[in-house]
Amino acid sequence: MKFGALLAVVAGGMAVTGCAATAAERNTASASSASTKAAEPAKIAFPSTYRAYPSTPTAVTGVTIYDGEGGRIDNGTVFMSGGKINSVGGPDTAIPADVMILDGSGKYVTPGIIDVHSHLGDYPTPSVSAHSDGNEATSPVTPQVWAEHSVWPQDPGFSRAMANGGITSLQILPGSANLFGGRSATLKNVPARTVQAMKFPGAPYGMKMACGENPKRVYGSRSRLPSTRMGNLALNRQTWIDAQAYRDKLDDAKPPKRDLGKETLVGVLDGEILVHNHCYRADELAQIIDMSKEFGYKVTAFHHAVESYKIADILAEEGICSAIWADWWGFKMEAYDAIPENAALLQQAGACVIIHSDDENQIQRLNQEAAKAQADGRAMGIEISDAEVIKWITYNPAKAMGIEEMTGSLMPGKMADMVLWNGDPLSVYSRPEKVWIDGALMFDSNDPKRRPVSDFELGQPGEGDVK
Template sequence: MSGLTGRMALALASASLMAGCATTGSSNSSPAASSKPKAAGFNTNPYPSTYHAYPGGPTAITNVTLYDGEGGRIDRGTLVFADGKLVAAGDATTAIPDGAQVIDGSGKYATPGVIDIHSHLGVYPSPGVDANSDGNEATDPTTPEVWAEHSVWPQDPGFSRALANGGITSLQILPGSANLMGGRSVVLKNVASRTVQGMKFPGAPYGLKMACGENPKRVYGSRGRMPSTRMGNFAVNRETWAKAVEYKKKLDSGKEVSRDLAMETLVGVLSGDILVQNHCYRADEMALVMDMAKEFGYHVTAFHHAVEAYKIADLLRDNNVCAAVWADWWGFKMEAYDAIPENAALLQNAGACVIIHSDDENQIQRLNQEAAKALADGRRMGIEISDATAIGWFTYNPAKALGIADKTGSLKPGKMADVVLWNGNPLSVYSRPEKVWIDGALMYDADDPARHPVSDFELGQPGEGDVK
């Protein structure tokens, strides 16, 4: 009973702390709020972030190996943060402010917080039952009007697992890939909150989840509807983008238009305020999608899964499109057949933007190990990539592709103090997070059971004898 009581106390303390973060009183805004529909009187940010950082104190980690997320490494380094921000990341001579908690990092490693660009936590939560399956609005091939945040269940136990086992401090929650346009994604800080708005990363752009290939044509073709082929996929996409371009022209000209939630999202993309995150496997389709983006005047921020990205690494580089990939998933369907484990290394070698992502509630807990596998596969074929560069695959690069690299993703002074202290080299299968800070607040400590966050859902129902 004592363990359960402690967990309840932690949950109650968390709820009390977040009481001011429910649904009101925030001035946080998303870049999407600046898109054109606002000129027509539409509120494009009706569900603003109410996130507030948990409290933390000045902290210094000394004698630690630092990976800064942008390719830098400092041995026997010192990392200092205070007031929720990084203050310094330097060598042993770095000044430590008076009153700071000093942690000896000898034999340990510090990195920026881990960021997963592709997650379905909260929309496909655990337990994975039909009642909780809220990730695919599979009723029409284009549903840009739906928002993933309206399905996110903040009590999903997967959030705390990702924090404790994977060092995940931020993550993008996406709709599923049944649809060509699946809806808006949302970027979250991985903290306990009673509401999804209390988790929303302040100032992070929305994303538009798109999908090409087998999934949309399988879902709708099986119902005798369009699209049932890849050419049908492109036809439906192009027809929808053509409508969005016309809608935007009317808005830009000042004409009165009827409010259209789907078109608002697409105009946000055309205006550059909403980022396209595109599920796509085959190289030929990725190339076609980039051409379609040029046809209608938008930009693909990242292709997700992208198992054949190695075939068009130069095109991705030249078009400034990131590839968010697995280390070695392959063969589970036809369009994944030509995947190779050297994908990430070949992309890096060509100068393209590489991201290691999960798309899985378990793999999100070991993105560091997935990056290590991809790194080792590259080295075995003779591509030398530094450990420090590979760290960026799950820290800085996803932050860049989410439009939040100015706020997090690397250990640069002034950024959010999102930090993981690993008990060994994070690219080792034997290492795991020892401590995790989010905005300078210690959110997980392996040595302190009171810092092992537990979802309300996991606390269970009280027995008759427990009720006082």
Template sequence: MKRNIMLLAGATMLAACAAQGGEAKSASAAPKSSKPAPGKGKGFDHNPFPSTYRVYPGVPTLITNVTILDGEGARIDNGAVLFRDGKVVALGQQIAAPEGATVIDGRGKWVTPGIIDVHSHLGDYPTPAVQAHSDGNEATGPVTAEVWAEHSVWPQDPGFSRALANGGVTTLQILPGSANLFGGRSVTLKNVYARTMQGMKFPGAPYGLKMACGENPKRVYGAKGRIPSTRMGNVAVDRQTWAKAQEYDRKWDKYEEEGGDAPSRDIQMDTLRGVLDGEILVHNHCYRADEMAVVMDMAKEFGYKVRAFHHAVESYKIADLLKANEACSAVWADWWGFKMESYDAIGENLAILDKEGACAMIHSDDANGIQRLNQEIAKVVKSAERAGIAISKERAWTWVGINAARALGVDQMTGSLRPGKMADIVLWNGDPFSIYTRPERVWIDGALMFDANNPKMRPVSDFELGQPGEGDVK
């Protein structure tokens, strides 16, 4: 417990330093709306839960003599990267160290952008995994678009620090569960220590809407003797709900254009209106190719887009359709067979999508898997190699780099090592495609958040086992 208190105190002190003398917010909170409801095209300035995220203070840092994967498909051997004031400044092979910079000789090591996981439930299903902590699925009705995942996020979940230290994860999307057709809003977080979820919220990131198709909704609600109990029931409830959302959208459009009495506010429909207006991104749990095709047809009917299908084990069957509809696929390397809709999976799924020019990425959906996404990438590369598909390491890293950032709508801010972008950086102690490689240091916005060589910067909690001889951090 003493170690927990010290860690929380340290995080609080850093946050306070940042608020007083550190950098400014990465993005300013939007002003409050002058009307009592979401304004079309106003970026959801009605949000009553704005980000209070502040960049932790860092120091100018130059890493030299490393292999760099930039997250957009390029590689620099014997490279260097310079960052300061929370941003990447330069990368190349010969970079002069500015006065006062910390210089790290990374000979034999690799540098990548921080890993982005587009599908996580950390904080909503935290450790320890007991019923009292199970807050990720409002499974009381097939349509719960009114709930927001962020309102269940517990910032003290030790899964966050494990993902940071063991997996190099710097950004992650927290989604509601998949019992519902409309599960509610997702939230994108920076993987920093904070006392509140607002202190973790990625500034300027759009919200997502979690949807689901297939076995989960029809099983959960069919078992209760209500619709949906079939796949056609799933789609019927979806279409009925979108039709209601369109009517709600039209009423508010008319009010905003012509004035008069404001329509009644509906928190559930606010979220769906945000999707119809292009301000909230749809992330759809879906396994089978035929169902993904149906969902894309439904999206055209009601005038929205699916940003990404998650799990998507049969995406390889419809890579051309996904590319044409600009729908990404977030997939596993080799999870399959745990229910009927997951049986037709292949290890080359992601590689085929990439080869065909469709947007694709690795995701975890698991508190353990999020700690090894680099190894999941390596599995896909090997599966592709056996199938005769050559995927370079620099290309493969886009699956947790720029592709994942695009799926979350934050690619202008993170996802790759480019001057001006957030300095979300991992220094690996070897080739990250090896099972023996671990993060050595992790920076978020240029602030050192994890250092394997510094016992005081290792994550600790009541649920961790220390190394023999380790006691309280002094």
């Protein structure tokens, strides 16, 4: 889809050419979307205005299904209608009359791929300094900033992520310069004029935290706290102490002056905002867990976490996910003890594994990254089924983002976020053939009108209007 066309809009709809829907087709009733939670309360400052694109009742038959929760069905059928998964089963699955049927023989279906760690929109393409909006590196403590206020919906990375990687949902995080980086934004990967129209309805906020080298390097180089790891923890703890004091005063006859940063921290303490903590070394992961227990909050996921394998049993016991790369390592000292068997060892210990990107290119091939991590485990004697590996890039990230009841697996009643692959999704030779979001066909490799393309890619062979 051309974003030049996207900007030619009319009130209440979209005048978009070459996209999944026209303005007349656009769904205008959020109440009809039973796949979302209750309407967001009025107190939300920047509520989601997401509306699902119109969908057509569709059944995909004869396909190999990975359901996202560890299940596999051969010669299976997926039927979706009304924007939701209606039924999933074998060849005898009932399909109503007058439903569009796609023959998926020799192909595979998975839930939509979900990236728990992305900076698309905040560090968009073209990658120039004017677009560098992910790090508010003016203070080590900036919980008051929100990633969504930097997201540029026209980033061509969004359409690339869908077309090449089958990405249907993603979490946009602030950068890792700060101990407290601010709130994240969970998005549906759909073309939109505003970030509010991309915001995943009913998704909780996350908060980005960071430990280790980044904060102490950024602020130590300015001769200010923190310049050491002990400075990191000291400033972390004092910030939580101040947040607790602020929360305690909220019910006073004269409550304290409104503080945006402390509002976010109180949301974490109250369990309403999920913590996503950038952290590499095992000893620091353990220290952050201790700190979370001291102040009564929970870490949802450690990101990057290249040494998670050293404390896999602790992470399993605490129910903390590790959002990791397959094999990135050695680019700084705290990344030197990374091993490619990290995911397999975590899986063997019963811990939650997520393969994430943190990169505008890697988001286009999370399926291949998951396959690499699986192969590294197999090489050391740890066998992990393909169906379980698919969980690393579907259900587990949805769980860490607090949206697993709505998406992340092909279960009746969930959002019909789904990818049809032209081959085994864990093969380097396979690509998305079709991508549905809320049952709407958003990408079709066989249909030029359903291949989203940004203005930045016009003129490339095979893209845009070039013949």
